[in-house]
Amino acid sequence: MGSHSESILDTIPGLELWQFYGPSTRKGDRIYLHLLMKPYETISVRGIPIKQVKSVFVLADGTALTYTSRCAIIDSILNSNPLGELTIDVPESVINPYVTVICIDIDS
Structure with missing residues (x-):
């Protein structure tokens, strides 16, 4: 709880099951992804406003994580704020043996 309490206390349920395959919570404009199993190099998050993503980082130590985004071409043409996928x-250096919590900050 010491390094992850922010992602648990005073939060609401996060993403839908189809958006992220694992537990997630939310507080304001921050989404917390709880990685209970070791990922294979990358994780995917679907159905989020990709142009509003401000930052992605590890909650425990603030390590910034790199990410890419994509969406359907027609959505990028017709929608100024398309929903898409983050990868x-x-x-390996940021993986906690018990749980790794990743934060996604969304600009509202």
């Missing part, structure tokens, strides 16, 4: 790189 987040999760290097």
Whole structure:
């Protein structure tokens, strides 16, 4: 709880099951992804406003994570704020043996 309490206390349920395959919570404009199993280099998050993503980082130590985004071409043409998919790189060096919590900050 010491390094992850922010992602648990005073939060609401996060993403739908189809958006992220694992537990998630939310507080304001921050989404918390709880990685209970070791990921294979990357994780995917679907159905989020990709142009509003401000930052992605590890909650425990603030390590910034690189990510890429994509959406359907027609959505990028017709919608100024399309929903799409984030692919987040999760290097071995940030993995906690019990749980790794990743934060996504969304600009509202």
